[in-house]
Amino acid sequence: MGTRIEVQLWHADAAAAEKLINESMAEFDRIEDAMSTYRSDSEITHINNTAAVKPVRVSTELFDLIDRALQLSVKTEGAFDITFDSVGQLYDYRLNARPSEAEIENRLTTVNFGYVQLTPETSVIRYTRPGVRINLGGIAKGYAVESVIALLRKAGVQHAMAAAGGDTRLLGKRGENPWIVGIRDPDQEDGFVTRLALDDEAVSTSGDYERFFIEDGQRYHHILDPSTGRSAGELRSVTVIGPDATMTDGLSTSVFVLGAKAGLALIESLADYEAVIVDKEHRVVFSAGLDPR
16 A cells, blocks of 8 residues: 555454454455555556446445545545546656646546446446546545454454554554554654544544655645645645544545635534644644644
């Protein structure tokens, strides 16, 4: 998944614990095998190569996650849009490469979640426009950590943590105490803007410091505004806390694109979800349900 994967759990039997950790890592691998656009043999790559030519029947699991992503697109009025990759594939943050203005404008004609059509009765997906590509990078890691915690919960584990980069799912407490989750200072790798005491929650952070390069004083990062094909520029980081890591992952991306005012309005409209926002002036803003103290 292009990031650090971590699993912690408490168990009375060391051998059983090791087996569960191996099963957890296998679950991450299984999801990546199906949902990574970097794998030529993945299910999502097959969809991207085929769905504009003919309808594609997909696994129930992937169909349901794409459906959830499209529902979030509707809820956010397009701020979250898995077709962003029609432009996003042109960026290479390892090589400090970005598309030209003409290339962006050309590919923007294929960025619209409405071009992805689902048939629930048969789990079929098709694209209504050539050139459309989807990428679940804004939601799949959250789905993966949620799936791993579900696996551990089913096995009887009561205290655990699964993390994939900026997405973390907590099960119960950290032993007898809450988990302490630090929200990174965007300008200091080892610094924090605040810490949260959490148990049995999901927490996802999207930041402009994760994958980026700077050219002529401008920061180009991987969180693209689907309406422009360019890096969203109002915020530095967004952390969302809630009961479902799939949602916190998608929401952190959505709020980052929407900006502080519209993003907070979105969070306030959702029961059980809260947010911490760091804007480009380094101001920290909390949603109403979080006590800044």
